[in-house]
Amino acid sequence: MYALDLVNVEKSFTLHLQGGLHLPVVAGVNFAVQSGECVALAGPSGCGKSSILKMIYGGYRCDGGRILMRDGDHVIDVATASPRTIIAMRQRAVSYVSQFLRAVPRVATIDVVAQTRDDAAPGEARASAAVLLRRLNIPERLMAVPPATFSGGEQQRVNIARGFLPDRAVLLLDEPTASLDSENRAVVIDLIAEKKRRGVAVVAIIHDEEVRDAVADQIVDVATFAAA
Amino acid sequence: MIDTEDRPLLRAEALTKWYGAQIGCCDISFELYPGEVMAVVGESGSGKTTLLQLLSAQLAPSAGRVFYRMRDGVMRDLASLGEAERRFLFRTDWGYVHQEPALGLRMAVSGGANVGERLMAVGWRHYGRIRGAAKDWFERVEIARDRIDDAPTTYSGGMRQRLQIARNLVTNPRLVFMDEPTGGLDVSVQARLLDLIRGLVGELRLAAVVVTHDLAVARMLSHRIIVMKEGAAIESGLTDQVLDDPREPYTQLLVSSILPA
Numbered sequence: 182m183y184a185l186d187l188v189n190v191e192k193s194f195t196l197h198l199q200g201g202l203h204l205p206v207v208a209g210v211n212f213a214v215q216s217g218e219c220v221a222l223a224g225p226s227g228c229g230k231s232s233i234l235k236m237i238y239g240g241y242r243c244d245g246g247r248i249l250m251r252d253g254d255h256v257i258d259v260a261t262a263s264p265r266t267i268i269a270m271r272q273r274a275v276s277y278v279s280q281f282l283r284a285v286p287r288v289a290t291i292d293v294v295a296q297t298r299d300d301a302a303p304g305e306a307r308a309s310a311a312v313l314l315r316r317l318n319i320p321e322r323l324m325a326v327p328p329a330t331f332s333g334g335e336q337q338r339v340n341i342a343r344g345f346l347p348d349r350a351v352l353l354l355d356e357p358t359a360s361l362d363s364e365n366r367a368v369v370i371d372l373i374a375e376k377k378r379r380g381v382a383v384v385a386i387i388h389d390e391e392v393r394d395a396v397a398d399q400i401v402d403v404a405t406f407a408a409a
Numbered sequence: 410m411i412d413t414e415d416r417p418l419l420r421a422e423a424l425t426k427w428y429g430a431q432i433g434c435c436d437i438s439f440e441l442y443p444g445e446v447m448a449v450v451g452e453s454g455s456g457k458t459t460l461l462q463l464l465s466a467q468l469a470p471s472a473g474r475v476f477y478r479m480r481d482g483v484m485r486d487l488a489s490l491g492e493a494e495r496r497f498l499f500r501t502d503w504g505y506v507h508q509e510p511a512l513g514l515r516m517a518v519s520g521g522a523n524v525g526e527r528l529m530a531v532g533w534r535h536y537g538r539i540r541g542a543a544k545d546w547f548e549r550v551e552i553a554r555d556r557i558d559d560a561p562t563t564y565s566g567g568m569r570q571r572l573q574i575a576r577n578l579v580t581n582p583r584l585v586f587m588d589e590p591t592g593g594l595d596v597s598v599q600a601r602l603l604d605l606i607r608g609l610v611g612e613l614r615l616a617a618v619v620v621t622h623d624l625a626v627a628r629m630l631s632h633r634i635i636v637m638k639e640g641a642a643i644e645s646g647l648t649d650q651v652l653d654d655p656r657e658p659y660t661q662l663l664v665s666s667i668l669p670a
């Protein structure tokens with residue numbers, strides 16, 4: 182049974198400030214992801230991999246086709262869903278690790294991560310956040326500090342913790358290991374494998390071949406969806 | 410966070426306001442649900458504040474209607490409410506945070522009295538309890554408790570704004586209107602205030618309509634955005650869709666005009 186199914190998905194941008202320049206990005210995007218499976222999106226930079234992830238998460242609008250996401254007993258078409266439905270979907274069905282951490286100023290790292298567990302009591306959420314941050318080699322003394330001053334690799338690990346902590350049926354990863362050392366890359370590989378064993382459907386953009394080979398069950402070449 | 414509640418708290422239907430021959434705002438319709446934060450963005454003069462005043466029954470529309478779900482669950486047309494009912498909404502169920510704190514505060518009485526007054530208006534009489542609640546709220550909005558007996562004239566701009574927020578939230582409102590809540594503040598003070606508002610809105614599951622010309626404020630606080638231009642709502646949607654994938658030429662201009670930090 183698929184957790185996520187993309188049918189003839191299409192995306193383009195019209196840049197009105199550049200004289201109405203029309204930029205087709207992708208068209209005819211078709212792939213499905215089963216529970217417990219990891220699909221890696223491949224293809225050169227600029228071919229639309231991140232745009233596809235953002236459409237699945239509802240951050241970009243979808244210009245055509247359907248993005249069917251299973252949320253418990255329901256199926257949501259993200260392409261046409263209302264803002265309220267998408268917000269509810271993000272709270273229950275899907276989590277997303279973006280390329281860059283966008284955190285609220287002044288909030289401690291541990292809370293930035295714990296906030297994603299709105300199903301748990303604050304104490305429990307913080308305890309589970311601490312366990313995950315420790316696994317990702319974020320030292321205890323940094324957990325109380327807002328992540329704004331962290332290094333790129335540390336911020337990425339905080340971002341990974343944010344995405345991995347909540348228990349969602351679909352997990353979207355945009356280059357999660359891009360600025361990590363080999364030790365932390367290995368941790369992320371383990372974390373993805375654990376998610377898959379728990380039946381999570383994963384869609385990931387991964388340039389690192391070693392990581393891709395370790396986690397991907399299916400590789401989708403996004404260049405084949407290039408829009409005319 | 411969005412409630413599972415399926416019924417809207419507020420509904421605007423084709424709201425229109427003319428100032429003589431000048432259009433204030435034109436044909437605005439939307440629904441707001443419990444726990445939902447909607448930002449209204451646009452340049453000065455685009456009709457944002459007019460819309461806020463129509464929604465909060467401070468202005469009468471030239472056409473269109475506003476419905477609000479009262480605490481008994483019944484959806485009522487604001488224009489059909491009596492003066493007493495409207496006052497009740499203002500005192501308890503609604504908050505209104507002005508850009509200029511002096512408009513929302515009484516500057517001549519103490520900070521504690523500013524908070525306590527709202528409670529007395531809903532029937533609290535026990536001095537100790539009122540003072541206790543005021544103290545709690547001073548703590549929640551991060552004003553030192555020993556400033557409770559000082560008048561807000563002696564407070565900094567950021568403290569005054571936090572006091573205004575405490576005064577508004579002490580009665581446990583369900584809906585808060587905010588007009589440029591961080592408008593006149595230094596950037597460092599702004600970040601702290603935004604963080605505070607975001608926390609309180611989430612914790613109390615408030616619905617809010619926030620008028621701002623600052624897209625960073627909209628991104629941080631809101632679930633949804635309406636973009637206004639010359640009185641009309643030209644684009645609306647999920648906050649990250651509107652800001653990351655704007656469609657209308659004017660929205661693209663607004664988004665591209667942000668200076669990178």
